[in-house]
Amino acid sequence: MSRNVFRTGTVIAAVSCLGLAACAPGSSGGSSASKSNASAPAQTDPAKLGKVTLTVWDQEVRGGQAKQITQLNAAFQKKYPNITIKRVPRSFDDLGKTIKLALSGDNPPDVAEVNNGRGDMGAFVKAGQLLDLGKYAKAYGWDERYPQSVRQYSSYSPDGKTFGTGNLYGLPQVGEVVDLYVNTEHLQQAGLAMPTTWEQLVAAMKTLKAKRPGEAPMVLGDLDKWPAIHVFGPTQAQFVAPDDIRKLAFGQKGANWKTPGNQQAAQTLVDWMKAGYLDAKTIGTGYDNANKAFSQGKGTFLMAGTWLAADPMPALGSKVRFILPPPSKAAGGKEVSTGGTGIPWAISSKTKHPDAAAAYINFITSPEAMKVLASTGNVPVANTSEQTAATPLDKDVLTAFGKVVEANGLVPYLDYATPTMADTLGAALQDLLAGRKTPAQFLDTLQQDYSGFVAKNG
Known part of the structure; x- marks a missing residue:
């Protein structure tokens, strides 16, 4: 399951599933880029490229997404009147259904947003x-502007088998990270300070459970199966080294789910259920209902992503803050959390205008563009912590993402690992939370899916 499907509607809108009617497909060029274009030095002055029409497919069709791309497209064409942008806006679902056929045809878009999962970008x-x-990354300094912790989400080996390393095939505009929403009023009422370590977080939940009877300190609704992945991921990061998580999440050879660290992470969730830190009704509660309950004052902690900051969090006003998961002693005091990027912008190998296409991507991901993204309610994937925020919560979000990226503490969503891991992990976590599987059995299930895919992937 792509997080681009289930994470929608955000101040911080990384991606969306709602759509507008799309224009007819088609590139101004249509023929394959020649080998001479591929090997020629990058031309980084768009004004010298002559008259060009770029066909661009995107899914920036909702709220702040639509505002930012409309504004940036207009600015690009004003600065470079010799380049015309033929925009084709599509819903996320529509783009996913049509881009495969378009890229394999004779008349693909020059630039398109391409889901970075194995089934799309990898294929x-x-x-x-x-x-x-690669040559544009060097020419424009993308490899310096975008740290490896961000570039990894658009990197593949040339054969598409290895995800997370290799060549760069796209650049995202926005980012997202799973952190901790905190009801500070509840903390104050319980005489607690904001936790700064994982151990303090656990101790706070013990206190809150005693002082707020009948209410679980940590809110989670896992009826949809995937939300628990966003609790397990940051928990895993307290006991497993970031590089080991990256290997697992990107489905790389040599990684193993059956390790003491993963066992400890799984046991932590079991312990939380037994102690009542997670509600006994977690499995039967919907994601949206749980989030709404938190926004109405139920529970003190919610482990979820930046995409919830716009709705429903504003209902709590100044009571809610957003912090990176406080690090454990086992993690060495380093803040690490699950996260990723919005859909990357990629270039068709058949475009006649690779230099113009790269110049366009450079423009919409530039430091100036990051300011536009922040001003339209998105989370810029670069220069994040430098942006101006409208509210304290928005500032928390921008600061948290910027901080974890700069510290190389962003680790991938675990369902990236294999084509079936989203379903496997989601179901296994429900079994773990319900007591139907022990931590060891839970890890056996994940390892079976993982090792089967790695063996077939070669």
């Missing part, structure tokens, strides 16, 4: 349908 890389952006 397109394997088929030779996307341009390796």
